[in-house]
Amino acid sequence: MTSDLIQKYMVRFYIAMFFLYLFGPLILMGVTAFNSPTFPTAIPIDELTLKWFSVLANDKDMIQGIKNSLWIGLGVVCVAVPIGLAAALLMSQVHKKAQSIYYMIVVSPLLTPGVILGISTLVFWDRLGVWVDADYNSVFYSGIFLSIIGQSTFISAYCMLIFLSRLQRFDRTQEEAALDLGATNVQVFWKILIPFLRPAIGSAAFLAFLTSFENYNTTLFTIQAESTLTTVLAGKVRLGTNPSLSALAVVIVGITLVGAVTHEIYRRREMRREALAAEAAKRAAHIADKGMAPV
Structure with a gap:
């Protein structure tokens, strides 16, 4: 195994650990929202339930x-x-x-x-x-x-x-x-x-x-x-x-993700619209240049 390959695997390992450090607590918290025990518990999963969302809505x-x-x-x-x-x-x-x-x-x-x-x-x-x-x-x-x-x-x-x-x-x-x-x-x-x-x-x-x-x-x-x-x-x-x-955390994260995805879709549509407008302007300028060129 070469040093370059070891370095590549180490970089991937550190990236994976970094994202696990960031999103691991959110994943565990999301699991506890659907678990039945009265104290937040991710493992073991006794029974999947939505009752805690009802408890939240009635608080x-x-x-x-x-x-x-x-x-x-x-x-x-x-x-x-x-x-x-x-x-x-x-x-x-x-x-x-x-x-x-x-x-x-x-x-x-x-x-x-x-x-x-x-x-x-x-x-x-x-x-x-x-x-x-x-x-x-x-x-x-x-x-x-x-x-x-x-x-x-x-x-x-x-x-x-x-x-x-x-x-x-x-x-x-x-x-x-x-x-x-x-x-x-x-x-x-x-x-x-x-x-x-x-x-x-x-x-x-x-x-x-x-x-x-x-x-x-x-x-x-x-x-x-x-x-x-x-x-x-x-x-x-x-x-x-x-x-x-x-x-509550699951609801907030869900709203955040929906907002981020919506913003990204809107941004890409705007970029696509601007690209089409720029292409149309370029074609119009090219046609105008050809029409003004001497015969």
Whole structure:
């Protein structure tokens, strides 16, 4: 056996171990969702069952936590994406000597522990509510509102980084040309900049929603009397769990796979459509060149 063959088998072995390390726990968790024992058990399989999905659907705390997580995620998208976009645009406008200082300030929430962000958000809005003499049923003491604000403080920085990476490829001469032709700044923003940033906007919104949906440290202090999916899961794990949590994992993984496959199908269709359009344009240009050629 040659050294090249040994190296090839070793590379394959390490790749297999890597994917087993990544997907092994998910596979075992998926098996426990369909096994009958009340404690999550993958081996041995006593009896295949779907009852844990029914238990999950009837778990009021879990369902309410999922609903709250969805609302908070949507709220974070509405707050963090515009703030991140504004921060990225300002970053491209400030003087180069001040960019490093500005960058350090706007990225600092990413370096701050989530516990600190959660406590500071809770204390700030509590003091502000006392200062304006707000009622305890007002927005100042709403766990949903405080979670949206607390999470947006650092998720907006993620959004800003996405927009910055996109803006680095933006040709500023397009804005200058539009302004020279009589367009207003608002028209330039909506007609030129926003269409160029559309992929980044979608990516930032998706990242903001997922980051909010799985956040725990900040949410634990800001949610107060309410609950989210992560806080409900943490409580269930501390008190003892059953395979309904595995059923939830199977549902989330299934939704993720469906979304990924759908996106890939849509992307390939778009690429095929663009290729056909480019081929048609090429043929039209070739026909036009032949028609204009001297006889």
